[in-house]
Amino acid sequence: MSDSSAPQATGHRSEPVLIEKSVRGRRGVRPPSPQGPLGPLEEMLPGVELRTDLPLPELSELDVVRHYTALSRRNYGIDAGFYPLGSCTMKYNPRANECAARSPGWARLHPLTPPAAVQGALQLMYELNCFLAEVAGMAAATIQPAAGAHGETLSLMMVRAYHRSRGDMERTSVLIPDSAHGTNPASAALCGFQVRPITSDADGLSDTRHLRELVGADTAAVMLTNPNTLGLFESRIAEICAVVHDAGGLVYCDGANMNALLGVARPGEMGFDVMHFNLHKTFGTPHGGGGPGCGAIAVGSVLEPFLPVPVVVRRGNALYDLCHDRPLSVGRVHSFYGAFLNAVRGYAYIRSLGPDGLREVARHAVLNANYVRARIGGAYEIPHNRLCMHEVVASASRLKRRFGVRAMDVSKRLMDHGFHPPTNYFPLIVSEALMIEPTETESKQTIDAFCDALIAIAAEAETDPEVVRGAPYSTPVRRPDETAAVKRLDVRWGSSGQ
Amino acid sequence: MSDSSAPQATGHRSEPVLIEKSVRGRRGVRPPSPQGPLGPLEEMLPGVELRTDLPLPELSELDVVRHYTALSRRNYGIDAGFYPLGSCTMKYNPRANECAARSPGWARLHPLTPPAAVQGALQLMYELNCFLAEVAGMAAATIQPAAGAHGETLSLMMVRAYHRSRGDMERTSVLIPDSAHGTNPASAALCGFQVRPITSDADGLSDTRHLRELVGADTAAVMLTNPNTLGLFESRIAEICAVVHDAGGLVYCDGANMNALLGVARPGEMGFDVMHFNLHKTFGTPHGGGGPGCGAIAVGSVLEPFLPVPVVVRRGNALYDLCHDRPLSVGRVHSFYGAFLNAVRGYAYIRSLGPDGLREVARHAVLNANYVRARIGGAYEIPHNRLCMHEVVASASRLKRRFGVRAMDVSKRLMDHGFHPPTNYFPLIVSEALMIEPTETESKQTIDAFCDALIAIAAEAETDPEVVRGAPYSTPVRRPDETAAVKRLDVRWGSSGQ
Amino acid sequence: MGFIPHTDRERAEMLAAIGVDSIDDLFEPIPEPLRMARPLALPAALDERALLRHLERLASDNVTMDTHACFLGAGVYDHFVPAVVDALISRGEFLTSYTPYQPEMSQGMLQAIYEFQSLVATLTGMEIANASMYDAATAMAEACLMACEVKGSRVIGVSRLVHPHYRHVLRTYAESSGVEVRELAHAEGATQMPDGGAPLAAVVVQNPNFLGCIEDLSAAREASLASGSMLIVVADPIALALLRPPGDYGADVVVGEGQGLGCSPGFGGPMLGFFATRRELARRMPGRIVGATTDLDGRRAYTMTLRTREQDIRREKATSNICTNEALLALAASVHLAVLGPQGLREVAAACLRNAHSMVDALTQVGARRAFERPFFREVAVRPPGRLGVAELNRRLLQRGFLGGYDLGSAYDELDGCWLVCATENRTREEIDGLAQAVAELTR
């Protein structure tokens, strides 16, 4: 109600930050009362320095409901419309799975309850591990990593432990294609490896010649994304894996793009030794504005001994248990077992689709991406315009060259058509990249409307380039100044920035 | 995405109707499979005429999620902002109570389960009836009526049955003030009574003289709203009740305005014989865009024998039961026991506030209304400008006279300030009425912002009357043509209207 | 305190602006003797956690459709509700909105109601439908009152195989309105239609009827024509996925209970009444109606229409006194229908049909006998084996985890010893076989 410049009943009204709405002495929800007389706290905390000031916002319950309702109305999700962010697999998040994950039988479990009293939870984890291993074509799996990057971290720790267990201490480098997602090199660096980039060839695939040159006795692992970030299947993958294995290295699969392969092809059979899944992509758990995710990994039998503890096992007496006695284990990468409630969602997803349903996911994800490719190929360059997998990378470089309209401008203009833009400027090897991943849950109608918009924008770039460059026009804010944000560094209320 | 005229990512985009989004052959959720071989249906339904055509919309689950998400974003609720509809008590609807009502222990109960197996449900109804009777200051209560108007209907049926039980068959008329809500006369007519209006006096109260004239041997009942729809307490209520009682009639209290009186004053002690509550107003159950409600009634001991069946009772053995053996009962007005899940919400509301909390509700509802009155009294006429109860009725008649700006224009202009308008043109006895009920859950800040807007609009009516008359400007649609709606009578898709 | 945001300071500022010293002073218009001198005698306030615990404890004292396998129907059914229904109707903008009096603020709900009207009209095969009624019982009663108005008669002929509670509600309303209700007898599981006789305002039948059997609507239509009356059909929305709709038979009004479409059983409430009729009766029908129109800028817009029928405008001359209705449940039903689609709804209906037949097969295997041989949909009247009596059988079944069928003898003397058992699409093979086995064991 403070924004009288653009007053709108149900529209873009700006919303003050919480602290600006605070009124001294106002109360919200009352917590449970103490079970006993509450004397001065000092008596229970003798000699402890107490806090004198706690300047948190003071609001009523209704204030809070209105605040977050308003914020949600300034946010876009899959539920609001098409969200073709490449590499993010923004598919429908089934509500039944949300229901399942909120059951007190899962949500109200304590992780340190004796295993005999949480058999249902252990069984679910055990079975999900089996399912993921089957989808991967590998020997075992763990849900412990909290996200994809965490899965990469864990996997590289296991790779390192594997080499060391063989007395092979000299494997200090990890080879990664220049098209890879940033988490790949960052994870390698985090694990103390040196990163060596593999170039991409003219076909958009990893350059096998370059790879052969780089691979050697210092190669701990090669990290590949398959399909790669151009949406292309690395067709020489078997050869690559053989080369790396011959040199004593292992091969990691970044499985962020598994939506293309479910039930169609398995990384294990391609030669990969380890991979991560993003349950928050492939298996439809909601991304929640940035998380939580679940970056479960699957491993081949050579790496199985190195899995983090505890490992869920099934004992002879048909009881599920947590096994800590794993002498070769790398250790632990999460406080407990990982994002269990996302495992529930992922389990529900797999059970609700079954083997045929999962295969249809991949088939329709690929159908949709190729359809986008076919429809926009006239208006935009497609650097590698042949059959793609679940996503397609187009480029605005022609528009940039001829009309000064960049990929980011196209993206902003898409907002005015009601769509979330594709991923921009990734992969880095495509200039002015527009990376489009429609996912299988989008209909032909939606995709057509999106492609129509993209084509219209390409035409507009020719006739009215300034209009496109000035977009968006219909959003609550327009092109926030990112340079100023860095300079001001106003990252909290009450700071100098404000 | 069809509305390219006003493309907005998160704004006012129009949404096609369901059937326009339908695609032949598309599927949504799969229901449970039949438990047995499914031969031709004709075999199980021999000789039965089957349906050949079922032209319902065919959509995916995601289509449906997006459709209703979009519709919700074109709707305003208490969660979105201030909603000062007079007579509607649009207070905060506590989320804990929603949680409670969704518990399978309530939501998944069959009403015909043997009473011994639903003791929790019966206990809750029994206790709620006691609570409501206590708040009313009466002998008993029932939650059977589904809404306020239904409570009126039931009450008048009981009034009729009461008179008849005394052999008094000539009481054919019901007296109702001209300020009353439309349901009062409509309910009286539905129950076969003749309606006689009582005029309001200069103070905005029921004219006692007129009432005395009208009351007589044909008077079945007088229906009064207290506080009345002007937000004024009928201070001569005890006298009125005595007059009616002396004449052999009964007095009904329309309890829609009980938010003003909780724990402060009780209709039973004023002399009322029967009243309805709107749980969906006073006790914070959400109004859901028009329902469901719960119009529980409370009755004095003279009417208790006439309550509808079944009556929840507590047996000697401390077991709760449903009693059908009520020889004087009027019968039944609902398929089962009324809006039980709203009874759960209402029960939760009463238990969470307790006696002191309920009293504070009334006190702050009255505080807020008087504060509005004090703040806007300069800009608008207040026909009865003295201490009001939970709501205040202002008038735009000065604005209309001087600038041609009507109450409806003021209301539409309020939308541009982000507020839901007050109730317009009710009560009928105030010209250009703006009936404002802030409720106790609104803060001074919100009320100030609202009053500021009202005052600004009054000023604008003077300086720029056309602007006000042309409002709103910021809503998804502007002043739908109601006359055309009646003429076209396009009340469903596929009808001639479309 | 509670949900009140005021601080002491704000209270003081507001009182000062009003010009009084205390909140107590604001109640001066209430004569002193009428002001309460004591606090309400109610239990003390509970914090949220204590409240929810208390309620969960009470709730756990109930047998539910989750704790027991439910073979009870009789007007409230255990149908599958997709999770997406509650997720969508719980959105605050729907949940916390009032009746859409101001169309600019409520286009979403208005459009949703327009869609609900369309869905009901489509399902029933009628021209138009309203925005909802309290429940099937009151919808039926109001339909009868409308028929009396339209036909100028005060006599209603209602099938004795209409739900006993609906008939009870009708009698209650009729009593008040001076309307006479005549019951039409039944035989062999179906209504015996009146052959001519006195003119009626309406003939009312339920289909499937209370015994679960399919009625002959052609015969009902003929009877209504013969008596110059309206034909009012109480229809089941799920059975309508399979059956030729009442509109095709020339029904004048179709009412019914929408609970099975996405709404919780909820111990019988809130329920969802629907009301559909012919276009020419639009101005006579009760309840809210939303219509499509255009706005100032020519955009499609929705608004409540035919408002002059309604109580807030027409007062004692209104077609009905209904104001608050069941909008949120109408929304649930719409979401439910949208997400099932015609094929899904047909599958639900077919699964009910199949499961009910599987249940009868299993029960007859253990000695139960069908009371009537007429085709049935989801419920069926049987005579259980043995001499236990229906009420006692149900009591014992409860102990074994089954919620048994309706005791028809409790409402129909002539059907004493008959058990109305129901199987929806939610019943599993295990549960059906388990019921039969339990019946066998208990009645042996």
Add this chain to the structure above:
Amino acid sequence: MGFIPHTDRERAEMLAAIGVDSIDDLFEPIPEPLRMARPLALPAALDERALLRHLERLASDNVTMDTHACFLGAGVYDHFVPAVVDALISRGEFLTSYTPYQPEMSQGMLQAIYEFQSLVATLTGMEIANASMYDAATAMAEACLMACEVKGSRVIGVSRLVHPHYRHVLRTYAESSGVEVRELAHAEGATQMPDGGAPLAAVVVQNPNFLGCIEDLSAAREASLASGSMLIVVADPIALALLRPPGDYGADVVVGEGQGLGCSPGFGGPMLGFFATRRELARRMPGRIVGATTDLDGRRAYTMTLRTREQDIRREKATSNICTNEALLALAASVHLAVLGPQGLREVAAACLRNAHSMVDALTQVGARRAFERPFFREVAVRPPGRLGVAELNRRLLQRGFLGGYDLGSAYDELDGCWLVCATENRTREEIDGLAQAVAELTR
């Protein structure tokens, strides 16, 4: 099939537009031998109803904090969560949005993250905070790695009274990164601070520590200054309502677990790590950060900032590899804090303190002895009476409806026989007395 909207006809049209005959043809880039020749060996698809029933059946095999009175803490706590938290975070626009890369589409989430950062900074008494980490364990490990980078040292001194799992995660990370972890011993329930000695990158303490006791942060700060190291404090957000915040002691980094703020225990995940530090370390810290700025029209706007630290831009030179974080839980924590407010949070903390003391009183009444006399907050180490052993005691308590405390001997040889029992604000007097009585009976 599943959630796929395509009809046969659409599939055909799309294939035609692409110029292939079948979907199979689209997989031509995958060499034939790599294509699966058989279906995945997974159980067949379940419809929604069957799925939810199956999951409910599995879930009912678990002891939960609803079925049992929970006296177990050790990193995951049974705190009260107001109903409004889930209602708000479940709104589809939050739930189904991605990381806010396009600020125009995501102002709501960006502002919510900005507010979360502010709340964390306020609670911890630090200058800035990030958008969240996976959990406290990884937040602590990343803080240690940051300290190594900043300080140019590869040795971390970590209190042995930091959660054993967090130390395990730290060791796992350290192992990979060539960092040495030295444990600081403890005595009398508190950490023994290093007195000078070798220079460290950081001194890490948890407060309250794993034994529930309050540490001496002044001493920790002195030790860190003496060793030229950073002070990293693992803090509990609820205890922070009462305790002087680590920022006041000069902590360089404060990390911790936010689960207790509005998040489900969820069998230990997802959890909510938070990370706060000093402004001058902003460019060295891991994780996402949202900043306020203005847009083209001068309006306040939010955007992710300091992006050049992040992996997608900086790749192997990034400060961390974190990408997906715990945004929705950060939102839950913000809603939780907003709706409790400072007074509510203080009351929660005071109730924990009170209940834990009531629990100790009750347990000592029946013969338990406190292991240490230091002030404690919500958990406390006791030696139960008798010779049953902690594991066996817990097993038997489970049968009586109690989820017993943590067996300290399982992680600390030196604390064999000690039981770490916890009482949050959710425990009732009945439950506390019930526990004591059960202990008395079981150990008698």
